[in-house]
Amino acid sequence: MIRVLLVHDECLVRSVLADWLRREPDLGVFHAPWRGASRRVSTVRPDVCAADLECADSYGIPPLGELGARVPGVPPPRLLVLASANRPGLLKGAVEAGALGYVDKEGAPERLVEGIRLVAEGKRFVDDSLGFGFLRAAEMPLTRRELSVLVLAAEGASVAEIAGSLHLSNGTVRNYMAAITRKTGARNRIDAIRISQGEGWL
Amino acid sequence: MIRVLLVHDECLVRSVLADWLRREPDLGVFHAPWRGASRRVSTVRPDVCAADLECADSYGIPPLGELGARVPGVPPPRLLVLASANRPGLLKGAVEAGALGYVDKEGAPERLVEGIRLVAEGKRFVDDSLGFGFLRAAEMPLTRRELSVLVLAAEGASVAEIAGSLHLSNGTVRNYMAAITRKTGARNRIDAIRISQGEGWL
Numbered sequence: 569m570i571r572v573l574l575v576h577d578e579c580l581v582r583s584v585l586a587d588w589l590r591r592e593p594d595l596g597v598f599h600a601p602w603r604g605a606s607r608r609v610s611t612v613r614p615d616v617c618a619a620d621l622e623c624a625d626s627y628g629i630p631p632l633g634e635l636g637a638r639v640p641g642v643p644p645p646r647l648l649v650l651a652s653a654n655r656p657g658l659l660k661g662a663v664e665a666g667a668l669g670y671v672d673k674e675g676a677p678e679r680l681v682e683g684i685r686l687v688a689e690g691k692r693f694v695d696d697s698l699g700f701g702f703l704r705a706a707e708m709p710l711t712r713r714e715l716s717v718l719v720l721a722a723e724g725a726s727v728a729e730i731a732g733s734l735h736l737s738n739g740t741v742r743n744y745m746a747a748i749t750r751k752t753g754a755r756n757r758i759d760a761i762r763i764s765q766g767e768g769w770l
Numbered sequence: 771m772i773r774v775l776l777v778h779d780e781c782l783v784r785s786v787l788a789d790w791l792r793r794e795p796d797l798g799v800f801h802a803p804w805r806g807a808s809r810r811v812s813t814v815r816p817d818v819c820a821a822d823l824e825c826a827d828s829y830g831i832p833p834l835g836e837l838g839a840r841v842p843g844v845p846p847p848r849l850l851v852l853a854s855a856n857r858p859g860l861l862k863g864a865v866e867a868g869a870l871g872y873v874d875k876e877g878a879p880e881r882l883v884e885g886i887r888l889v890a891e892g893k894r895f896v897d898d899s900l901g902f903g904f905l906r907a908a909e910m911p912l913t914r915r916e917l918s919v920l921v922l923a924a925e926g927a928s929v930a931e932i933a934g935s936l937h938l939s940n941g942t943v944r945n946y947m948a949a950i951t952r953k954t955g956a957r958n959r960i961d962a963i964r965i966s967q968g969e970g971w972l
Contacts, residue, residue, distance in 0.1 A: 581783055
């Protein structure tokens with residue numbers, strides 16, 4: 569029996585998906601929203617976490633790291649993500665979190681079952697249709713520092729506030745913002761934020 | 771038999787939801803993404819469109835009007851939406867589009883079946899848990915004109931570009947932006963866009 573924790577922020581969708589997965593006799597299915605998922609990992613002790621990369625909180629960046637929360641003596645669950653090729657930033661985050669499985673939400677649901685079984689064996693599972701998303705993820709143009717500036721700007725912080733929280737001068741923050749605008753091919757700061765949120769970089 | 775067209779932008783989710791709905795013997799279920807949904811309405815001629823308010827395109831505002839596309843001699847489908855209380859702007863859009871049914875995605879999936887049956891009879895169906903969302907929708911602080919300015923700003927347009935497309939002076943656009951920032955309780959333009967997108971106003 570493979571114990572699966574399905575993580576999705578919409579109760580209606582995750583209940584129906586869990587029901588649908590339960591038709592497979594080798595799957596034991598639990599479900600949770602992102603908020604509180606790490607606690608559920610400790611109690612359910614799933615073999616596989618199947619997590620939707622769309623997250624209702626914190627600007628849509630899912631806290632993937634929390635799903636690996638270790639219980640002493642118990643191996644962490646293997647991670648499979650439900651992804652889409654047009655949010656390369658979220659794919660990149662999943663790669664960095666060590667996800668083994670990548671199921672395209674534009675595909676057939678049977679792929680999710682296949683993916684869960686392979687990932688449970690410690691094998692990789694990647695939908696071909698996500699290829700272009702991985703390519704764009706590899707081309708992510710911003711440095712970590714530029715991203716942290718942009719995250720604060722997207723929260724509505726002023727140049728002075730960003731400078732204050734990152735211990736930079738106002739001029740340096742303006743230089744970063746100019747570099748971000750240029751590298752994302754944006755017309756201005758608001759456009760840079762729009763483009764970066766669309767790609768899932770922040 | 772109630773003919774239902776389920777509109778959702780994720781193929782995996784809408785296939786499983788459709789499968790799940792098909793267990794009800796009185797429902798004939800079809801599904802489509804938002805893009806192309808109006809064409810499917812003309813061919814499927816559903817009694818009820820059950821549409822997810824999250825839309826992958828055009829800044830997440832679903833083209834609800836297109837679902838009503840009339841075929842001569844055939845009544846337009848009745849509209850039920852899958853909604854969440856924390857996106858009051860999307861709820862407001864659904865009210866304006868004349869939706870009869872409002873199912874909370876935070877609720878149990880059985881509510882969707884109940885909702886479809888009532889809406890098919892021309893009756894209203896509203897999940898109580900959406901109440902706070904409707905309250906906030908009624909409190910929407912921006913005028914239509916302010917919204918059209920903000921939509922362009924959120925697309926990355928400059929003050930001069932906004933002025934050009936709305937046939938206003940630069941000063942008037944700046945006045946609108948100042949009013950928008952004040953009315954949304956934002957710190958600056960970027961913050962006003964962030965707040966308004968979060969609420970689903972744009």
